Amino acid sequence: xxxKSILASTLxxxxxxxxxxxxxxxxxxxxxxxxGASLETDTYFxxxxxxxxxxxxxxxxxxxxxxxxxxxxxxxxxxxSANNLMNAALRFFxxxxxxxxxxxxxxxxx
Numbered sequence: 001x002x003x004k005s006i007l008a009s010t011l012x013x014x015x016x017x018x019x020x021x022x023x024x025x026x027x028x029x030x031x032x033x034x035x036g037a038s039l040e041t042d043t044y045f046x047x048x049x050x051x052x053x054x055x056x057x058x059x060x061x062x063x064x065x066x067x068x069x070x071x072x073x074x075x076x077x078x079x080x081s082a083n084n085l086m087n088a089a090l091r092f093f094x095x096x097x098x099x100x101x102x103x104x105x106x107x108x109x110x
Contacts, residue, residue, distance in 0.1 A: 051104075062093070
């Protein structure tokens with residue numbers, strides 16, 4: 001039963017990644033079709049790629065660290081303590097990410 005669940009989860013994640021990649025290609029194709037190949041378009045692609053890379057690195061490191069801390073707390077202190085840790089992390093990171101997004105959006109709009 002558990003093997004089936006892992007396989008289904010793996011297939012679901014693979015499908016989600018595949019759909020995301022297709023949407024990314026469609027987005028870039030639409031931008032290229034509408035804006036054409038220009039210095040501004042290339043600058044846009046480079047800037048968004050750099051920001052996505054930095055975001056991926058940062059949030060991957062946070063999620064790996066948080067998962068390790070959650071697992072350690074779950075084993076040593078129990079589910080309630082581990083859930084309290086996760087709640088505290090979410091109470092910090094969600095508002096912080098919203099503020100960063102708002103500030104970066106204002107920076108790019110100007």
